[in-house]
Amino acid sequence: LNTCTNVVAKITRKYADDGYSDFKLPKITILIHTSTSFNCIDERLEEEASTFYDGHSPNRNTVWAVGQSRASKRGIIYNTAANQLFDGGEEALTGIYAKDNANAWATTGGGNLLVTTNSGLNWDKTDFTGTTGYFNGIGFFNENNGIAVGDPVNNQFGVILTTNGGKNWAKTSSIASQIDEAGLVGTLSIFGDRAYFGTNAGRIIRGRAFGKSCTASQVERGSSMWCIAFHSKTSCISIYPNRLNHGSDVLK
Numbered sequence: 001l002n003t004c005t006n007v008v009a010k011i012t013r014k015y016a017d018d019g020y021s022d023f024k025l026p027k028i029t030i031l032i033h034t035s036t037s038f039n040c041i042d043e044r045l046e047e048e049a050s051t052f053y054d055g056h057s058p059n060r061n062t063v064w065a066v067g068q069s070r071a072s073k074r075g076i077i078y079n080t081a082a083n084q085l086f087d088g089g090e091e092a093l094t095g096i097y098a099k100d101n102a103n104a105w106a107t108t109g110g111g112n113l114l115v116t117t118n119s120g121l122n123w124d125k126t127d128f129t130g131t132t133g134y135f136n137g138i139g140f141f142n143e144n145n146g147i148a149v150g151d152p153v154n155n156q157f158g159v160i161l162t163t164n165g166g167k168n169w170a171k172t173s174s175i176a177s178q179i180d181e182a183g184l185v186g187t188l189s190i191f192g193d194r195a196y197f198g199t200n201a202g203r204i205i206r207g208r209a210f211g212k213s214c215t216a217s218q219v220e221r222g223s224s225m226w227c228i229a230f231h232s233k234t235s236c237i238s239i240y241p242n243r244l245n246h247g248s249d250v251l252k
């Protein structure tokens with residue numbers, strides 16, 4: 001007999017208007033025949049379950065993932081070299097960018113930047129709490145230029161840059177935040193020499209020239225910009241709840 005597995009099929013319904021298009025994602029359960037097998041990497045009790053906030057694969061044989069343990073609130077790391085989950089320190093890990101299986105940078109929910117050269121077994125920490133109290137993500141434009149972004153401090157979004165491949169990082173000028181505005185984990189998107197990330201106030205922050213010059217676009221007030229993706233210099237898709245016009249979650 002063929003092995004069957006339960007999966008969820010996503011069916012997209014599109015609502016078009018002159019100015020924009022809305023999408024809804026109803027879900028139905030279907031059966032798909034598959035010969036795919038899975039290996040258990042690690043097993044944990046439900047109360048010890050973990051949340052992954054970010055992942056990065058620098059090549060086809062390497063995967064990194066970082067997050068937080070639900071029970072202990074400590075950071076967690078997964079790396080293909082270790083092939084298991086292991087402790088990542090006292091703070092949640094909110095972003096990861098890996099050069100290879102040994103070298104990687106991670107951001108924390110405490111405003112710190114971490115770097116490892118031995119597959120995550122040991123980390124060196126740099127304190128950027130004067131720039132942000134909570135990093136939302138990290139990425140690189142190329143071999144030399146990288147960026148990490150975080151929540152505001154003193155009404156300014158936290159942005160740090162590197163121009164020498166991650167050896168040194170420094171704060172750069174960014175953009176003023178609105179009242180109670182914060183960045184969102186997992187929304188950092190890099191295209192060319194520009195970086196974008198979303199906020200909980202319906203704005204997308206853009207950093208041009210490798211993050212050195214920041215501007216903002218207001219998409220929809222009161223919404224959280226969950227996801228941003230570019231496939232050309234002028235074409236982008238963003239996903240956010242559109243409750244203002246529809247009274248419920250509509251992906252737009």
